[in-house]
Amino acid sequence: MTTEVSPATGAGHVPAGTRWLDDGEQLAWRAWLHSTQMLQDRLERDLVRSTGIPSAYYEILVQLSETPDRMMRMSELADRCLSSRSRLSHAVSRLEERGWVRRQECPEDGRGLLAVLTDEGFAALEAAAPIHVESVRTHLFDQLSPQQIAAMRDVGETLLRHLGR
Amino acid sequence: MTTEVSPATGAGHVPAGTRWLDDGEQLAWRAWLHSTQMLQDRLERDLVRSTGIPSAYYEILVQLSETPDRMMRMSELADRCLSSRSRLSHAVSRLEERGWVRRQECPEDGRGLLAVLTDEGFAALEAAAPIHVESVRTHLFDQLSPQQIAAMRDVGETLLRHLGR
DNA sequence: GCGGAATAGTCAAGCCCTCAACTACGCTAC
DNA sequence: GTAGCGTAGTTGAGGGCTTGACTATTCCGC
Numbered sequence: 212m213t214t215e216v217s218p219a220t221g222a223g224h225v226p227a228g229t230r231w232l233d234d235g236e237q238l239a240w241r242a243w244l245h246s247t248q249m250l251q252d253r254l255e256r257d258l259v260r261s262t263g264i265p266s267a268y269y270e271i272l273v274q275l276s277e278t279p280d281r282m283m284r285m286s287e288l289a290d291r292c293l294s295s296r297s298r299l300s301h302a303v304s305r306l307e308e309r310g311w312v313r314r315q316e317c318p319e320d321g322r323g324l325l326a327v328l329t330d331e332g333f334a335a336l337e338a339a340a341p342i343h344v345e346s347v348r349t350h351l352f353d354q355l356s357p358q359q360i361a362a363m364r365d366v367g368e369t370l371l372r373h374l375g376r
Numbered sequence: 377m378t379t380e381v382s383p384a385t386g387a388g389h390v391p392a393g394t395r396w397l398d399d400g401e402q403l404a405w406r407a408w409l410h411s412t413q414m415l416q417d418r419l420e421r422d423l424v425r426s427t428g429i430p431s432a433y434y435e436i437l438v439q440l441s442e443t444p445d446r447m448m449r450m451s452e453l454a455d456r457c458l459s460s461r462s463r464l465s466h467a468v469s470r471l472e473e474r475g476w477v478r479r480q481e482c483p484e485d486g487r488g489l490l491a492v493l494t495d496e497g498f499a500a501l502e503a504a505a506p507i508h509v510e511s512v513r514t515h516l517f518d519q520l521s522p523q524q525i526a527a528m529r530d531v532g533e534t535l536l537r538h539l540g541r
Numbered sequence: 542g543c544g545g546a547a548t549a550g551t552c553a554a555g556c557c558c559t560c561a562a563c564t565a566c567g568c569t570a571c
Numbered sequence: 572g573t574a575g576c577g578t579a580g581t582t583g584a585g586g587g588c589t590t591g592a593c594t595a596t597t598c599c600g601c
Contacts, residue, residue, distance in 0.1 A: 229506040230513055239525050240512065242532030247412040248458050249539045267557085285580065293413050298558060300581055305557090322566045322579045341394040347405065348395055354538045355531065360404050362527035366520065367407030373519045374414045432587090451549065463588060465551060470587090487549040487596040 250350060257346040262339040267294070267302060269343065272311065272336040275328035282327040284317065311335055415515060422511040427504040432459070432467060434508065437476065437501040440493035447492040449482065476500055 232240060255266050264272075274291045275281050283291075289299040303326050306312040311332030317323035328336075352360065397405060420431050429437075439456045440446050448456075454464040468491050471477040476497030482488035493501075517525065 229509060231509060232512070232517075235529075236517060236525070239529035239532070240516070242529045242536060243516075245458065245541060246532035246535040246539070247416070249541065250535055251412070252458075253539060265557090286578090293410065293417075295559075296580065297560080297582085301557075304581090317579095320567080320579080324580070344394060344396060347397070350538065351405070351408075351535070352397075352401060354534055359527070359531050359534065360401070362524070363531050364400075364404035364407045366524050366528050366531075367404070367411035369519055369524060370411040370415055370516070371407060373515065374411070374418060376410060376414065430587090449549090460589075461550065462552085462590080466587070469551095482549095485549080485597075489550070 253350055254343075254346055257350075258339070258343055261342050261346075262335075264335065264339050267292070267298075268306060268311075269336070269339060271299070271302060271306065271326075272328065272332055275312070275326060276333060276336055280327075281333065282315065282325045285314075285324050285326055288326055306332070309335075418515055419508075419511055422515075423504070423508055426507050426511075427500075429500065429504050432457070432463075433471060433476075434501070434504060436464070436467060436471065436491075437493065437497055437504075440477070440491060441498060441501055445492075446498065447480065447490045450479075450489050450491055453491055471497065474500075 258264060258266055258269060262269075270292045271288065274288055275283055285299060285303070286296060288294075288303075289296045292299060294302070303312055303314065307314065309332075311329055313327050313329060315325045315327050317325050355363065423429060423431055423434060427434075435457045436453065439453055440448055450464060450468070451461060453459075453468075454461045457464060459467070468477055468479065472479065474497075476494055478492050478494060480490045480492050482490050520528065
């Protein structure tokens, strides 16, 4: 995403009653939009450059690693990664090519599959994690006061409640 | 982007001294990560569904519309849209196919081109803007208190200062 | 003015994502 | 037990983005 909100337009062409953003809201909107885009972009580039793992794959590895058996149903994995099923399916195929994940039939449900983190996958994650966390610290936490971090969390959680998670 | 930070790993396998995230930081990180992803996703889908314009294109139209002559150098446009030059070049080509933008030679610099917003492009933006701003209100501003909005802006601006803009 | 470096923009290959169609299995009711 | 429907997951086509190589132009020092 990206996107400023109001066109440089005079009044009168658009449906009356549009609640345009005022100046403060415009500034807040641009600050949010640009900072999130730039930060995501920076973290992504750092991660790929230093570990060769795109963040979408990293997230999959993390979710699997946090599970007792290092395995999870494909759909649950998709949900946790905020990913569509199709996208996850493609991603797991590519992770299988790297030898980091394999698919395994699900005993309780003949339709289902389990994504299983291999030892190689776990090792790759273990190597990448310290690098990634350092990047997150450098570009996010080291820049903010404890109050700002608390506020960021509060805003994030409020939005998540509305968006449903 | 996406991405949890620490692997479910015992101590000892990774370089000593990694500054792992504590519980509060983890929660703040996940809240930020998931809320920004979900919100961007939601706004993008709303915009495409109701106007047919992806946010990357919308941003280009907005930037051009805010300029006195509705034209801008390709590189400046790329910078303002947080876009690579290649990406912008592709996007402008596609906007040209829609008849919303055209390229024009730059008088002062034979290497350069100007992207010019056409009347059709301006009309498309004018039609889309109220719909988009309503979506931003619904999913962002209507969910937050004035204090939260101020905090969001503060955090965003702080991060932008570090990331350079 | 000339040679080399820097800048503006484009293009092709490859990767990733989305959308919609598809297969396969499970569940329920009759 | 089988029809019909819902769920799990995959697949392929098509579009967008990134990277890196390429052309054209300008700038700068001499």
